[in-house]
Amino acid sequence: MTGRLTAAGVTLAYGDRVVSANLTVDVPDGAFTAVVGANACGKSTLLRSFARLLAPSSGHVAFDGRDVRDYRPKAIAREVGFLPQGLVAPENIAVRQLVARGRYPHQTLLSTWSREDERAVAAAMEAAGVTDLAERPVESLSGGQRQRAWIAMVLAQETSYLLLDEPTTFLDITHQYQLLALLARLRDEGRTIIAVLHDVNQACRFADHLVAMRDGRIVAAGAPADIVDAALIKEVFDLSCVVAPDPVTGTPMIVPTEEYARSLRCRTPG
Structure with missing residues (x-):
């Protein structure tokens, strides 16, 4: 089923620098979607296109079947809230x-x-x-x-959709978990949450839908339990790991291998 917020065949670029090409994303309604991936893979750019702040070079981003650029700013802002990075009061x-x-x-x-x-x-x-x-x-x-x-x-x-770009930035571990629990509660109350998160274990614990990106493309999308395995983490993050059940929630938990840890200890700066 197609959700209310979609990106269909979009190319997202800053000037001549293309970040994503022919990207298609369907955000599940009433779900907590976490977008994960390495730095500079296109996560924030995708959220900016959803928020009507970056117009696709091709393709379109739609809300309720209507191109988001056709909405007046206040009209879309009553439906979709966006918290970007680096705000200055x-x-x-x-x-x-x-x-x-x-x-x-x-x-x-x-x-x-x-x-x-x-x-x-x-x-x-x-x-x-x-x-x-x-x-x-x-x-x-x-x-x-x-x-x-x-x-x-x-x-x-008080929007039905919340787009949050790295909302746990600067928060200590307690406030990180409090915020993610709040977002999960808002999801349970009927809102749709899309958040860029760096901690994959937190994403797996709190989100019910995951979008994993690398180099501007979507590697996998779906429920964490269905898509997260060692092969995915290796492809997305170039991290050798094992994936085990979280001892509290049973959700996927990423644990780097000892071989990977040893390789880091053996590297010398420069």
Whole structure:
């Protein structure tokens, strides 16, 4: 079954540099999809095309069967929320003010700030764990705190689709697992989550659909238990490993081989 958000035969490029060619992706509705792969394989570029920020050179990205470029920015932003990497907050803005910007797609020239907006902002800050930081300037926060503030902003948008590019960046291990559990809960409540993740073990534990990429192409896509094995990890990451059941969840868990570890110890810098 075709999902609401699709990429069909797209070529994605920055100027003359082609990142992906003839790429086709069907995002399952109501699922938590994790996009994994080595650095610079095209993961973030794919999310940018879904978010209407990068127009394909060929092919098309569609939402509800309509090219995303045909939507007005506010209209698509009421359906699809996007958290990219490397965001920089305006100077002297407080966390609550930053999170409130997530309500922008719901505002009109004639509308005023409503109780619904206030509720959405408060709920988003609580979910992201930044309620106690509400009045703090964003620039005064640690990297992990800032990341959680940005996550709260996109949550306040209250979209049916969430696109998150490396959302666990700067987060300590506790907050990583709290965020991934939150995303899984939002999935269970009916939202569709697409996240670029670097930790494949975390992706296998929390996501129910995996898209594995290398060099701008999709190597495999499907449920983690169906596609993740040593051969896939070798092809995608060039990592020799064994895949064993996670002792807690039973999901695939990647463990580098001792031979691979020894090869790293034997390498000399330069």
